[in-house]
Amino acid sequence: MLLVVETAYQQQLSMYENNEQRIDDRIVSLTQPHIRPIVRGKAGVPVEFGAKISVSYHNGYVFIDRLSWDNFNESGDLKSQAEKFKLATGNYPESIHVDQIYRNKENRAWCKEHGIRITGVPLGRPPIIVDKEKKNQAQLDERFRSRIEGKFGEAKRRFSLGRVMTKLSGTSQTAIAITFLVMNLSALLRQFLAFFYIYLRINAIFVIFESRRLIKIIIDSNHILIADESNSIDLLTTELNAIY
Numbered sequence: 001m002l003l004v005v006e007t008a009y010q011q012q013l014s015m016y017e018n019n020e021q022r023i024d025d026r027i028v029s030l031t032q033p034h035i036r037p038i039v040r041g042k043a044g045v046p047v048e049f050g051a052k053i054s055v056s057y058h059n060g061y062v063f064i065d066r067l068s069w070d071n072f073n074e075s076g077d078l079k080s081q082a083e084k085f086k087l088a089t090g091n092y093p094e095s096i097h098v099d100q101i102y103r104n105k106e107n108r109a110w111c112k113e114h115g116i117r118i119t120g121v122p123l124g125r126p127p128i129i130v131d132k133e134k135k136n137q138a139q140l141d142e143r144f145r146s147r148i149e150g151k152f153g154e155a156k157r158r159f160s161l162g163r164v165m166t167k168l169s170g171t172s173q174t175a176i177a178i179t180f181l182v183m184n185l186s187a188l189l190r191q192f193l194a195f196f197y198i199y200l201r202i203n204a205i206f207v208i209f210e211s212r213r214l215i216k217i218i219i220d221s222n223h224i225l226i227a228d229e230s231n232s233i234d235l236l237t238t239e240l241n242a243i244y
Contacts, residue, residue: 004033025070034169038071050164051176056081057148058093060187062155062180067173075102079110092116097145119145151183159183 008027015023027033028049038048054066054077065081066072078098086092095117098107103120111118119141155161161179166172 001030004030007033031167032169034069036070051172053176054081055148055151055180056085057151058085060191061184062148062151064177064180067176069169073101075104075107078102078107082111082114082116095119095141097141097148099145155179155183159186 004027008030011023011026015021026036028037029035035049038050038052039046040048050069052068052071052074053064054072054074056063056065063084065084066074066077078096082092082096092114093116096102096111097119100120103118103123105123108118108123119138121138152161159179159182161176164172164175164179166175
């Protein structure tokens with residue numbers, strides 16, 4: 001703690017003597033010296049404190065690609081995220097649904113080179129006449145991209161991502177990773193229960209179909225038996241009449 005206080009004092013003294021408003025690796029918390037202020041520019045909360053996470057979303061699961069306590073430009077992670085996807089699946093994704101910050105010239109050129117469709121408004125002057133098909137595709141892409149935002153909200157509301165109480169850097173990173181692990185396990189459980197429910201429904205329909213078929217066979221057998229008995233009675237009556 002004393003080392004942290006001394007470092008914070010040296011930083012404040014340096015900014016005062018040099019008439020500066022910022023300094024690298026500025027300490028803003030004595031109990032969590034690894035935390036850095038991250039300027040977000042949001043209304044009401046221009047500066048946030050905590051870990052910055054770069055994640056990717058695929059088939060209902062969220063994967064942490066980068067976790068850092070320092071501010072970074074997440075647009076530089078697009079290539080590595082696509083390469084990780086190729087390493088896991090064997091091919092590049094057909095499309096990448098990203099936020100505005102990812103849609104720079106470098107990422108657009110890289111995606112075009114590798115045959116990946118990057119979503120969003122193209123660079124340059126917007127066209128006067130917008131193709132209806134492209135407009136519908138853009139709306140579908142934006143709806144799909146909103147799923148990753150929903151995953152962050154789900155992690156904060158249901159899995160306590162916004163209430164990480166650990167103090168050390170390593171334990172905080174572990175708590176964040178466990179949060180996403182549990183969220184992915186919850187998604188896997190939902191998929192398993194959905195599959196199990198469908199399996200039960202199919203079996204129930206099959207059992208009902210087979211039961212109805214068996215009942216129909218029994219009823220048809222009874223009809224045949226009744227018909228045979230009636231024919232036997234008629235034949236017996238005819239023979240008796242012939243005798244008399």
